[in-house]
Every structure is written in C-alpha cells, then in structure tokens.
Amino acid sequence: MRNPVDHDVQNVFRKRWSPYAYDPDRDVSSEQLKSLFEAARWAMSSFNAQPWRYIVGVRGRSDDIWKGVYETLVDGNREWARNAPVLALGLAELNYEHNGKPNRHAAHDLGAASASLALEAAARGLAVHQMGGFSVDRARELFDLPDGVEPYTAMAIGYPAERGTGEGELEKRDSKPRQRKALNELVIRGGF
Template sequence: MSYDDLLDLLRRRRSPYAFDGRAVSDDDLARVFEAARWAPSSRNEQPWRFVVGRRGDAAYQAILAALTGRNPTWARTAPVLGLGLVARTFARGGADNRHRRHDLGAAGLALSLAAATRGLGLHQMAGVEGGAAAEAFGVPDAFEVVVAFALGHPAPDPAALVPADLAARASSPKPRRPLGETVFGPAWAEPLLSPSADSAPPERDGS
C-alpha cells in the first residue's frame, strides 16, 4: 500500500451512527480482528482483549445494556457490538502497565481501518459502564473495560434510523488541526514542519 492509499483510507474512514440490516460475516469479523492482532504494543504484551456480541444473542444485549448516554439510541442499529478491554499489569513481572490504553488504541485503529477496507464502519464509544459490563461477562479484576464499539455496514439513509442531529453529525465535515498546531520543534508550540508539508486537503471524519 502506498502512502497516498493509506492517507486516503484514513480520510475516508467514518464512525457511523446508523447501520443497515446486513449481518457481518464470520470472514469479515475474523479479518478485522486479525488486523487488530498485529497492532504494536509495549513489550509486545498485546494487553487488549475483545468481547463481541451479535444482534439477538445474550452478549449483544449485555453490551447494549452497559452503554451510557445516547449511545443505546443509535448503537442498537448495529449488527455487532463489542467491548475493548486491557490487562492492568504486564504478564511478565506483574508491574502496572501504564501503556495499556495506548496499546488498546493502536489495536482499535487497526480494527477500524481493517473494517473500512471491508466496506464496514466501526464506531468506538467511551460511553460505557465498565463495571456493569465486567460483571455481566465475569471479567477478572486483572482486566478493565475501556471502550465499547459498534460494527456493521453503514446505513445509506441514517436519518431513517437515528435522531436527525446524529444523522447530520455522521456526515458532517470534521476537520483536523493543521500540523503546525500539532507537531512542535525545540520550543512548545513552535511548528516543526514547514507550511508546504501542511497543505493536505481537509479531512472528512473525526471520531
């Protein structure tokens, strides 16, 4: 894959708020999680774990019940719901793994990009009651629930499935900060890169 192909994939990736009625195949599910399996992690600990439910099964209902805020309003349209968890400590030595959430984020990005290549959308949610989810699945204390996610084929007409403001949010532009405000040099807030390296067109998606 070329750099331009990768950048295009990152820009096209969406976090949909509505999904159509199609199920996610076993093959698609295996492929997106295979991509997540190859994410980098501190000491190659791979601290992430995933719990996955399909619409109609008990796992799906338990994940849906643990979602907070407005998340249940739209997430119920997804054929697949999941949880992202991390091991609190390193398996080797037992020290606190302060990098664990960073590593789960890397796996989450791999999961999201792989989903996009399969015509799927993945929407990650911070709004999940981790304690309730952990209790529902008998998660050991050595692990913590960090994030939930919805996975499926994005609906062509979100407004028919979710509240109008969420449907509009799903398709609205979400620009990124320019590199000059993100990548610094010797002094804080001093841009490292020249303006010519910061001339990419606006990105479409944010979440």
C-alpha cells in the first residue's frame, strides 16, 4: 500500500495517489469509466444541487475532446499527461437551479464529487491526477462554456505505469516519499 497512514482507514485511502507515470498502452473501458463517474454522481452536495459537470475525452474513442483538454494544459502538465488515455475537465454550475442564486458551495461540491471519483478509481487499480495547471480561457473557448459554468480542474485518468516500464524521470517523481501534515495540525480545536 502506497500511503503510510497513522490510523486505520479503508484500503482505498491507503491506495489513492496522483501518479505522473501512466501506462500509455492500457486503455480504460467504458464500463470502468462509467463506474468512476457513477461514484461522482453519488457525492453529497448543498441542497442536493449536484453542481459538478465533466467533459471527458477518451483516446481512440473521443479524440477531439482528449486533444481539446490536452491543449488547455500548461506545458509542465502536458509533459506527463500525454500518456493518460483519458483527459477530463471538472466544471461547476455556479448558480442553484432551484432559485438561480449563487451557490457558494459549488466548487466545494465539485471537489467532493471528484474525490469520490478518484477513490473509486483507486479501488479499481486506476488513478486520477487532477490539475489546476490549465487555461480556463482556452477551456471556455474550446468547449464553448456558458456563463455560470466554471472549469476548476483538469484530470488525467488511467492505469499507473508498472515500476520500471514508465519514463525514468516520471517514475522518479512517483517514488518520492508520501507526505502529509500531522493529524493534530488538521484538527485544530477539540480532540478525540
């Protein structure tokens, strides 16, 4: 298991990580992808508004979308994300559908949905690597996004490369020690 946890958690939390080295030869089936987005679908959200939206490009199946998402990425992310068979954008509807008022939890709820997606992926031996490093303007332009829909993250999805099969530099990045703040820095009042 990848993550050296201090307290007992379900295996999926020990397994989830954001790899740089993806296996470029291993595609993700439609069934697997549907399961990932089904997990996102069942996330909790303010007023059950479900403000998350995804644009998904699959290499070999929806190449134009894959290329569009790739094109939005900054160079540092293009360098490794080019090996991912699936590239997606995570977006949020900024206003509630039921009353048209601003939903100040929209980005939060997109994050919850994407976390669910990433954990489902980890349970299946897949991995999701989110990226803030992309051009929002280019995404708006390429995907003709309406006002009120905000792209927040790009995501690379695929199977991590087996050790020794990926590119050296990327594998080196992936073998860095895993780090987290201590629990007592995160839980700042009260205790257990």
